[in-house]
Amino acid sequence: MTISPRLREELLASVRSLRAFAVSLCGQPDRADDLVQETLVKAWSNIDSFQEGTNLQAWLFTILRNHYYSEIRKRRREVEDADGHYASRLATHPPQQGHLDLADFKAALRQLPDDQREALVLVGASGFSYEEAAGICGVAVGTIKSRVSRARSHLAKTLKIRNEADIGPDSTTEAVFTALKQRRA
């Protein structure tokens, strides 16, 4: 098994967004890092099946996502057999620390159905096209479009924002963006 320097660089560069995606899936930073580790090990040992020149990030996201859902199914079977408490634990993710004005948004995000949240994150934050997101989730492009649209409406409703007047000044978000632009420049 050989990994070209370029592929190696791309792999490393993907770790940050993989972590962010994993947190959005499971809502728990520690569990998210487990997922990233398991994904990297899988990717490394299956690197021969990756076609260099195609989208490495999408490939990694697909591995992470498939792994996450197969773990969920496995655990659900195990724990439901034992005591049935798993579902109730899933529903109460511990609140994440962070900017105060992002807390409401995070809470609203966690309330979204899993399929809507992942579609919204893939397209709206990870920077994938609708086509790529559809490939990662194994569904039709139209399905992704509709999930993203329902996710946005759902969030707007939960956060009670209908128009510009409801948004208000947003200095923290602006500051984050300015910082990001500077970092990327």
Add this chain to the structure above:
Amino acid sequence: MTDKDKSNGKAPVNKRPVLDQNVQVHIGRKLRAVYEEVAAAPIPDRIVELLAKLEESQRK
């Protein structure tokens, strides 16, 4: 147009309500800020160590 006047500046009610453009932009910004909070954080040691191990295994 008359709908708009009647509802005091609010968007007319359509059969399929489309989100206000500003609301979409706002949601997009918040979403990316939440995402970047994790993505911009330093990579935890255990992941850095794992990557080093994987690279080590490649050299053998």
